[in-house]
Structures are given as C-alpha cells and as structure tokens.
Amino acid sequence: MPQGRPKRSSKSRLAVIALIVGLGTWLGVVCYSIATEPPPGAPSVTALAEKARKAAADRDxxxxxxxxxxxxxxxxxxxxxxxxxxxxxxxxxxxxEHRDGSDFLLLRSARDDSLCTAWHITERDGRRLLDGVPPAENLCAR
Structure with a gap:
C-alpha cells in the first residue's frame, strides 16, 4: 500500500489561508500608498511658497x-x-525673489532680521522644487 501525504488538519489550512490573505492585504495597502503619494514640490512658484510657509508654520x-x-x-x-x-x-x-533670471524663495522672520533662509527654486517634470544648495549671493541682506 503506497503511503500518501499526511492529512492536514483544518486548523493548519485556515492558518495558511489567513497568512496568504494577510500578506495580500498588506501588499495591497503598500502598493496603494505608493501609487497615491503626492508628487514632490508644487505645480507653481506661488503654490511652492504657500506650501513652504504652511509647513514651516506647522513645523511639518x-x-x-x-x-x-x-x-x-x-x-x-x-x-x-x-x-x-x-x-x-x-x-x-x-x-x-527674481534675480538674474532665477527664482529664489526666502523664508524669514516676520518680526525682525533674526532669521532668514534662501533657497533656489528649480523645475523638474513641470514641478517647482527647492534646491538645498545655498545661493552664492546673500539674498537675505536687505
């Protein structure tokens, strides 16, 4: 008489099914979050400035x-x-600010000159982005 595979219990089948469903759900959530992630930057210089102001004010x-x-x-x-x-x-x-054909975003204190940071605004794929490399010129000097 040939020996077959040992019969699985219904509990182990349910555990395997639950594991597969759980992994599938997790994979679906990860794919969805990647697909719906907003693109970096902003569609315009004005929108970029507003997003930067809001993020800094909210400490986001x-x-x-x-x-x-x-x-x-x-x-x-x-x-x-x-x-x-x-x-x-x-x-x-x-x-x-617009200087020599380039756009720069200045984030500064509304009260005094205690804080000022300038970033060059670049464009990639139709989106405006901030460049973290400091500008060569001191744009914060009034």
Whole structure:
C-alpha cells in the first residue's frame, strides 16, 4: 500500500489561508500608498511658497521635505532645519525673489532680521522644487 501525504488538519489550512490573505492585504495597502503619494514640490512658484510657509508654520518636517529636490538635501534636512529654528521660532513670512533670471524663495522672520533662509527654486517634470544648495549671493541682506 503506497503511503500518501499526511492529512492536514483544518486548523493548519485556515492558518495558511489567513497568512496568504494577510500578506495580500498588506501588499495591497503598500502598493496603494505608493501609487497615491503626492508628487514632490508644487505645480507653481506661488503654490511652492504657500506650501513652504504652511509647513514651516506647522513645523511639518515631512511636508517641508517633499518640497526639496531629493538630490540636493539629505533625508532629514527639513527636520534638522526645523530643529535649528527651535521650539519658540518666530512667525515666518515667505517671499519669492527674481534675480538674474532665477527664482529664489526666502523664508524669514516676520518680526525682525533674526532669521532668514534662501533657497533656489528649480523645475523638474513641470514641478517647482527647492534646491538645498545655498545661493552664492546673500539674498537675505536687505
């Protein structure tokens, strides 16, 4: 008499099915979150300035990080920048300046000259992004 495979219990079959369903669900959620992730930057200079102002005011490091060209800053650039501002950071204002055919975003204190940071605005795939490399000219001098 030939020996066959041992018969599986219904509990082990249910466990395998539950594992497969769980892995499938997890994979679906990961794929969905990747597919619906917003593109980096903003569609216009005005929208980029507003997103930068809001992210800085809300101390939203992830929101600020998505505004930068990923090739010009480290993965934790925005978090480090917001940490340097400190807990009691002044109210900030954003201004876009045009110099020598280039656009720059200036984030500065609304009260005084205690804080000012300038970033070059670049374009990739129709989206506006901040370049983390400091501009050669001191744009914060009034």
């Amino acid at each position: 490091a992830d929101g600020l990080q998505t505004l930068f060209d990923e090739d010009t800053v480290s993965d934790d650039y925005a978090a480090d920048y917001l940490d340097r501002l400190g807990e009691d950071a002044p109210a900030l204002q954003v201004r876009v």
